[in-house]
Amino acid sequence: MTIDRRKFLQLTALGGGAVFASSLPGCASLAGPEGDDFYFVQLSDSHWGFEGPKVNPDARGTLPKAIAAVNALAEPPDFIVFTGDLTHTTDNPVERRKRLGEFRDIVSALQVKDVHFMPGEHDASLDQGKAWMEFFGPTHYTFDHKGVHFVALDNVSDPAARLGEEQLAWLAADLEKQPKDARIVVLTHRPLFDLAPQWDWATRDGAQAMEILMRRPNVTVFYGHIHQENHHMTGHIAHHSAKSLMFPLPAPMSQPKREPLPWDASQPYRGLGFRDIEAEDRGEKLTITELPVGKA
Numbered sequence: 001m002t003i004d005r006r007k008f009l010q011l012t013a014l015g016g017g018a019v020f021a022s023s024l025p026g027c028a029s030l031a032g033p034e035g036d037d038f039y040f041v042q043l044s045d046s047h048w049g050f051e052g053p054k055v056n057p058d059a060r061g062t063l064p065k066a067i068a069a070v071n072a073l074a075e076p077p078d079f080i081v082f083t084g085d086l087t088h089t090t091d092n093p094v095e096r097r098k099r100l101g102e103f104r105d106i107v108s109a110l111q112v113k114d115v116h117f118m119p120g121e122h123d124a125s126l127d128q129g130k131a132w133m134e135f136f137g138p139t140h141y142t143f144d145h146k147g148v149h150f151v152a153l154d155n156v157s158d159p160a161a162r163l164g165e166e167q168l169a170w171l172a173a174d175l176e177k178q179p180k181d182a183r184i185v186v187l188t189h190r191p192l193f194d195l196a197p198q199w200d201w202a203t204r205d206g207a208q209a210m211e212i213l214m215r216r217p218n219v220t221v222f223y224g225h226i227h228q229e230n231h232h233m234t235g236h237i238a239h240h241s242a243k244s245l246m247f248p249l250p251a252p253m254s255q256p257k258r259e260p261l262p263w264d265a266s267q268p269y270r271g272l273g274f275r276d277i278e279a280e281d282r283g284e285k286l287t288i289t290e291l292p293v294g295k296a
Contacts, residue, residue: 036146038078039278041070041112044189044224045244047122048106049099050088055247055260058268063106066245066274066293071111077276078145080112083224083242084120084156084189093131096123100135116143120189120225121156121200129157140167142174148183148279151175155190155203162204172212186213186221191241193234196252201226210234220286226252227260228271229290243273245293269293 046063056062070080087099100123107115117136124132129139139154151174155163163171178184186192192206192213203209213219219237227244228251247260248271264270272293279286 037279038146039075039276040145041073041077041080041274041276042083042222042242043070043080043245043274044083044242045085045120045227045246046082046103047085047088047244047246048103049090049095050246052247052260054262056263059246062245062269062272062293063103064109065269067107067109069291069293070274071109073276076112078112079114079116080110081116081152081187081222082107082118083187083222084118085122085224085244086117086120087123088246089122089126091126093127096127096131097134100131104135116150116152116187118152118187118189119154119156121159121161124154124157125159128159129154132157140170146279148185149178150185150187152187153192153209155188155192155206160204161190161200161202163209164205168205168208168212171209175212175216178216181217184213184216184219186219188221188223190225191223191230191232191239192221193232193239195226195230195232196258199252199258201252210237213237222277240288242275243271243290245272245274248272 043066048063050056050059052059086103087096090096090099119129119132119139124139133139139157141152143150151171153163153171154167155161158164190203191201192203192209195201214235214237217236221237221239222242223239224242226241227247227249228241229243230241232239249258249260261271269292273290274293275291276289277286278289
């Protein structure tokens with residue numbers, strides 16, 4: 001694979017660290033019909049408020065480091081999206097709002113001001129998203145960018161891990177307004193397919209959402225929740241998960257319990273990171289580049 005100027009500049013700006021770039025199946029023709037290239041950054045699962053020295057002794061440092069790394073990109077992204085679990089769960093509603101406020105204040109340092117936020121179950125499931133909406137607004141919404149239609153779904157505010165009939169009807173109605181060949185990117189927290197239901201890595205009515213999405217030829221899904229890269233195809237639709245900014249989790253069903261992987265002092269920040277997603281007017285596949293949170 002040839003690394004173009006943008007990727008070379010990003011490598012230089014980060015000053016080293018492991019970077020993985022690939023063109024992935026299921027991502028064809030994301031660039032808008034106007035032919036405008038663009039790229040955006042996806043960050044996920046920052047779990048602000050988490051404490052666990054054996055899992056991440058730098059728990060209060062990884063989010064600021066990620067913000068600094070994004071700000072250091074040689075070419076700023078068009079926009080940024082956080083795909084859920086901005087904060088770590090707490091039963092205390094006062095503490096929940098405190099963490100959401102602290103997170104909001106930290107990410108205000110981002111130099112790119114077009115930032116889209118989505119809740120995770122840690123943010124929203126205990127109060128059906130009430131506190132989250134006080135800080136960040138609607139839990140599901142759409143936006144358009146250079147000919148691409150983005151749909152942010154909420155499969156976390158319902159503690160039963162459902163989108164619900166109302167949101168499914170909203171999704172179907174929204175897509176009906178789009179051209180048949182529209183480029184569509186779906187953003188979720190949980191996967192929409194059954195990756196590991198025993199570990200809560202599924203959406204209970206995700207199959208209904210996929211039935212709606214399968215009617216469209218150009219759909220790609222980006223999600224978080226599982227704290228690692230995973231690439232899956234549902235027919236012609238690709239699903240790509242993002243790494244966490246706080247701690248990695250084991251491969252699906254690879255061990256008896258879903259427990260965070262321990263911190264490796266010899267390889268700090270291993271398994272943590274964020275990504276940029278580049279859409280180019282080449283009629284080919286988009287490029288996903290994995291970027292590190294901090295330097296080893």
